[in-house]
Amino acid sequence: MEGHVLGPQVTSRQIAIVAAVAVLGDIVVAVGDVAAKRWTLGHGGHFLIAAAGCYAVTTAFWFVVLKTVGDLGRSTVLWASGGLVVASLIGWLWFREPMTANKVAGVLLSVAGLILCSL
Numbered sequence: 001m002e003g004h005v006l007g008p009q010v011t012s013r014q015i016a017i018v019a020a021v022a023v024l025g026d027i028v029v030a031v032g033d034v035a036a037k038r039w040t041l042g043h044g045g046h047f048l049i050a051a052a053g054c055y056a057v058t059t060a061f062w063f064v065v066l067k068t069v070g071d072l073g074r075s076t077v078l079w080a081s082g083g084l085v086v087a088s089l090i091g092w093l094w095f096r097e098p099m100t101a102n103k104v105a106g107v108l109l110s111v112a113g114l115i116l117c118s119l
Helices: 012-040 045-069 072-093 101-118
Strands: none
Touching: 012 045, 012 072, 045 072, 072 101
């Protein structure tokens, strides 16, 4: 695939940049998730607007990850796994959502999938 940065010879700097952008994107989407959750709890339409804004900004981060990794499958797994971990922790810590054994297993399997797709 032409145009992507990560190829067969990946440097540790490239991996660090992709990881940093993905983590930053996950943080921004997590802020959007918190705003969306507050909107669903009836805290006003401004939370919906904030959530939409966060999701729009996050799209730019997604494009950077996709352009850098170059492989749609690996990019998606990287993005989704990070988001799942962050969202699960925020739901559990902030909104007191249950952290069930199934949820923990799903997060761990997602991280395992990320590792396997990166090999």
